[in-house]
Amino acid sequence: PEEPAELTQLAREKLRADFLSADLGITGANFLLADTGTVVIVENEGNARMTTQVPPVHVVIAGIEKILPRAADLLLFLQLLPRTGTGQILTSYLSFISGPGWGASPMINGAARSFHVVLLDNGRMAMRDDELLSEALYCIRCGGCMTVCPPYQVVGGHVYGGPTYHSGIGNAWEAGVRSLDTAADFNALCTTCSRCQDICPVKIDIPWINTVIRERIALQRFPQRGLIERLVYDRVLPVQEDGSVSLEKRLFSDPARVYAMSRQGVWSNLMRFRPARAVLSRFVGLSSARTLPLPNSETLAEWHRRRGGRVVKTRYQVQRLSNDRRGSTVFLFADCHTEHVDTDVGKAAISCLEKCGKGVVLVAGQCCGRGALSQGLLETASRQAKKLQELLAPAVKTGQAVVGIEPSCLSAVVDDHAKLLPGSDAAEVASGTFEVLEFLLAELSAVGAAMDGGETSAWTPVPDGRLSPLVLHGHCQQKTLGWLPAAVKLLGSIPGMEVQVTSAECCGMAGSFGYKGDYYPISEELGRRLMTELDELAGAANQARGVQMTCGYLACGTSCRAQIADIGGCEARHPVELIDQRLTKR
Ligand code: SF4
Structure with missing residues (x-):
């Protein structure tokens, strides 16, 4: 049978006989209460309760971590468990067992019931x-x-x-x-x-x-490095770890160096030839269905400097520029991807910040360590994090705001650096670091500009008053760190703008994950699911309007945009690019 009701009936008929004829019932436990000696079982089906009630012998096998000191502690956990597990306020069956024959006769079929608890250490x-x-x-x-x-x-x-x-x-x-x-x-x-x-x-x-x-x-x-590794790998893609580190891990742990090599033509020339790509797939684990992003000929820092903007790469330079007491300077952290590949996103962010009256100092040339973290190279990530912290700390300590664009890199700064560098200033730096859309929303809200389409509107009017519908896919860390609502609110405040947000947890690219041949099928499937949702939301938006318009896809993550391009064959933009088009100078 396939229908739930029929399946339930079948299970009931088959299992009921087994329950009734069993000599012994074994259950686990959700909680063990130390002060009352009570076993607590939380379930929805009732099978666990039958197991405890029908056979004469009940054996509980439970890990020692299930012990709660007091019964009074239980209430909180009884709320947490079903809400996250099944979305219920309370489960259907909640059993409290403090000895044999609870709630039933202590005898069954002329024999005394017995009850045993096995506490499991097992590591x-x-x-x-x-x-x-x-x-x-x-x-x-x-x-x-x-x-x-x-x-x-x-x-x-x-x-x-x-x-x-x-x-x-x-x-x-x-x-x-x-x-x-x-x-x-x-x-x-x-x-x-x-x-x-x-x-x-x-x-x-x-x-x-x-x-x-x-x-x-x-x-x-791999506790030891091999000869080729020491002679070749260490020179091309060095890491801080003592043991052996594969070429694949090295490649994905240092995007700045890989992009720099690409700009010298190494990568782009290699990627052009099918045999070279096959070799890379073999030795680096790169999926043959993917190509690594290629950098622009001009970095964001070069562009910013060319137009007279300030770019800092040393602690001394940051300290020198951190004396702005008027709050009009912003230190924009140019992550490796924005610096080399998504330079248009960086330019739009700078433009928006300048329209808000900010002087933008670009902090460039230092990786946050996100790539190394994703490969489990904590020594390398720590070193990269330390260098970036040395750049950002002087700015934050003097009350300047640090703003970042790429959510995964920004999450390394505000979340992972404190774990990589215990006892450092990382927590203080995190408190003074903001996601770019979050920062823009706060700036515009402060002058009451973002919230209406009237006289004080921050936005350029649209001729027919209507913009194409938009679907925004939230980046994983953007959601986890609570930055998505700011993006939605900021976009939604643009007159004529309608924004819908996907429910997909992840696009499936997830940094280097989707580039690896072993995981490409999983990444591809997640990408297809995202594209299905994006297309459905776009179709629904057009249906609601009664017109067919090209729906724009938005994504804050560089890998989300790459995934939408690879799997869906269409372009997704960073919201800040669209905001820059509509934002007027304050
Ligand atoms: S979310 Fe996962 S790790 Fe957290 S309590 Fe539930 S099962 Fe455990």
């Missing part, structure tokens, strides 16, 4: 002593991280997970209760998109845990 005490993995012990198994995990949505738990637990948090459990070797089987499926971090009710930093596990796996497997 958990060792996890508790591991500063990184101990965080996973807070997991209440709500399953929320699985629901939102993009690769898991495509491949499921048999591929993305071990026997213990699946998807993102499965990495920590696999590494903790089994081994790094078995965790390595699926660790690379974590794109560190951070959607799980957002939904987790106990706020476990799953992407960070998976990144560190990635590093541990590499250190365990």
Whole structure:
């Protein structure tokens, strides 16, 4: 049968007989209350309750991390678990078991009921002593991280997970209760998109845990560099790690260097020839269906300097320009992608900031470390982060705003740098760093300009009063770090503008993930799903208007735009480009 009602009836008929004839029932537990000795089971189907009630012997097998000190602590968790797991306020069945025969006769068929609790360590005490993995012990198994995990949505738990637990948090459990070797089987499926971090009710930093596990796996497997690596790789794409680091990891960990090589013609010439691409696919793991983005002939910094703008690359230069007490200077962090590839996005951002009366100082030439982080190269990422922090800290410490464009790079600055550089100024820098649309909205709102289409409107009027409908796809980190609402509000304040937002968690490109041959099929499938949603939203927008207009696609992430171009064959723009077209000078 395929209908839910028929399936339920079949299960009921088959399972009921098994329940009634069983000598022993085994359950897990969602929580164990230490002060009352109570086992708490949360479920929707009623099967667990039958297992505890019908057979004469009930055995509970539960991990020691399920123990709560007091019954009074339970209420909070009973709210967190179903809300994130199934979207319910309360589940259908909630069982409290404090001994044999609870709520039923202590005897069954003339025999006394019995009740046994097996507390399972199985690596958990060792996890508790591991500063990184101990965080996973807070997991209440709500399953929320699985629901939102993009690769898991495509491949499921048999591929993305071990026997213990699946998807993102499965990495920590696999590494903790089994081994790094078995965790390595699926660790690379974590794109560190951070959607799980957002939904987790106990706020476990799953992407960070998976990144560190990635590093541990590499250190365990490849502790020594080979000769070719030392003679060739280290000269072309150096890294800070002591052990062996593959060419693939090196390539994706240093976008600034790769773009610089491209500008010298190395990359573009290689990519032009099919055999060279085949070799790259073989040694670098690059999907033959992808081409790496090629840089523009002029960087954003060169353009800005050519038009008389200020560009800083050293701490001294930043300090010298950080003495603006009027609040009219903004330090715009040019991430590697904006600096080399998406220069038009950078130009639009500078233009918008200048229209808001800001003098823009471009901080260029220093990678944030996002690429190295994604490869689990924490030493390299730390070094890159330290250098960027040295540039940004003097500006923030003197009260200047730092603004960034690319969400993944910006998230490295405001979220990951403090973890990479404990005890540094990274948290203070994060507090003074803003996403560009968030910053523009605040600036325009401060003068009451963004919110209306009247006299004070910040926007150039549209001749017929109507713009093409727009569909915005939010970048993963843009959503996790709460920047998406500002983008929607800012775009929505443009008169005649209608913006719809996709519900897709991730475009599937996820930085380097979608470029790798091993993961291209997953990336492609996620990209197709996004394109389907984009097209449906565009069609619905046109239907609502009763006219056929070309719908514009918007995406803040460089990899989201690349994915839409590769899979959908159409262009997506950064919202700041569109805002620049409509924003008037203040
Ligand atoms: S890691 Fe967080 S979201 Fe995932 S199952 Fe555990 S508690 Fe739920």
